[in-house]
Amino acid sequence: MKKFEEKTYHTETIYSGKIVELNIDSVTLPDGNTSKRELIKHPGAVAVIALTPDGKLVCVEQYRKPLEKSLVEIPAGKLEEGEAPYTCALRELEEETGYTTKHLQKLTSFYTSPGFADEIVHLYFTDEVTPLEEKVDGDEDEFVELMELTLEEAEQMEKEQRIHDAKTAYALLFLKLQRDK
Incomplete structure (x- = not known):
């Protein structure tokens, strides 16, 4: 396990365009609690x-x-x-x-x-x-x-x-x- 790793247990794609994709990841935190992360995927x-x-x-x-x-x-x-x-x-x-x-x-x-x-x-x-x-x-x-x-x-x-x-x-x-x- 990576230090402070957040494990994704669900991803919802909100938007997928020609440059970026917006996802909401539901994650389990290192202490066992859960949270959501708004993430932009970009090709570089x-x-x-x-x-x-x-x-x-x-x-x-x-x-x-x-x-x-x-x-x-x-x-x-x-x-x-x-x-x-x-x-x-x-x-x-x-x-x-x-x-x-x-x-x-x-x-x-x-x-x-x-x-x-x-x-x-x-x-x-x-x-x-x-x-x-x-x-x-x-x-x-x-x-x-x-x-x-x-x-x-x-x-x-x-x-x-x-x-x-x-x-x-x-x-x-x-x-x-x-x-x-």
Whole structure:
């Protein structure tokens, strides 16, 4: 038995959409009592820290409906069924930014909200981007604007909360640590 494990004895699916599934799990707690857990199932995602040849961070600005505002973020996207994270990272980089690369280095993976969701983000890095010869179409319902930022510009956007998501904050921390080595 895992430390503090909660045993599921019933799962009710409340909603199943194209991105997430909402389940209510009835669980037995480590002390024998029972409780309910509202859980979001997600296929996982990727994000890419991409630097241009002149050292600028490749970002996109897009509207985020849950927040009712636009954010500036590193390129990212959802894994398709059966898709390898590396393949997804390259696809998202190309679709969202018009850049490609021959080398993506996996940095880490992390859970975004483990209190209620199983979404995991696989984070990659490249400093070898080149423009695509022919633009690749992205998702038909996704509207993004390419931005290339110096680390200082990105840090200022973070202060202004234009950059305000965990994966991009992680990217900035990674780049600051690399700079300070």
